Amino acid sequence: MYREKVGIIGGFGAYATLNFYKRLLEEFASESERNYPHIIMDNNFTMPSRTRALLYGEAYDEVVDGISDSIQLMMQNDVSKIILVCGTAHYFLNDVYKKIPEAKEKIVDIINIMGEELKLKDEGEVLVIAAEGALQKKLYQTRLKKYGIKCVNPDEEDFIDIRYFIECVKRNELNEDLVHQFGNFLDKFGKRNVVLGCTEFPVLVEYIDKCQKQRVQ
Structure with missing residues (x-):
């Protein structure tokens, strides 16, 4: 039995959070539900845009406060581990730790x-x-540098496509056309190792795998 209590902070993207929760359960696949961890989830859909906070300073403090409030809620419920289902949200953690040092x-x-x-x-x-x-x-260049990893960014002209893919997942608008567009997008970069730094992308990749399996059947 896994005795630690796990806290999941979501709401940054509902379907990304749902996908993460499903994959977490799959990691603990068991004949008995009693072997699954005690999981507490907080989906705060009213939190301002993390991207706009970073790009324009828009509601930056509100984002920090929102993440801090969710972490405080988890700590009040005595969780052992806290997971933020959002890569971008990790940018704000240093400011969160100033408010809640023990959260680190x-x-x-x-x-x-x-x-x-x-x-x-x-x-x-x-x-x-x-x-x-x-x-x-x-964010990733700075954080991964200490592991000896060099990060390459797409060009700024690619940001529009990336934003589109993310928003499609957030709205649960997954279809064959989106799969085709995402495939063409990745083809532009050739054979590279890719880090999916937004938690919406695993949802899209899972949908692509499902489509490919259906074609084979």
């Missing part, structure tokens, strides 16, 4: 985990596809 011990930093995995696989360079704010602020 509980946050499962998904960017650090990714850096450790990439280092183990000896990946020296990756293409990062993420929300515009994270790319412009060089």
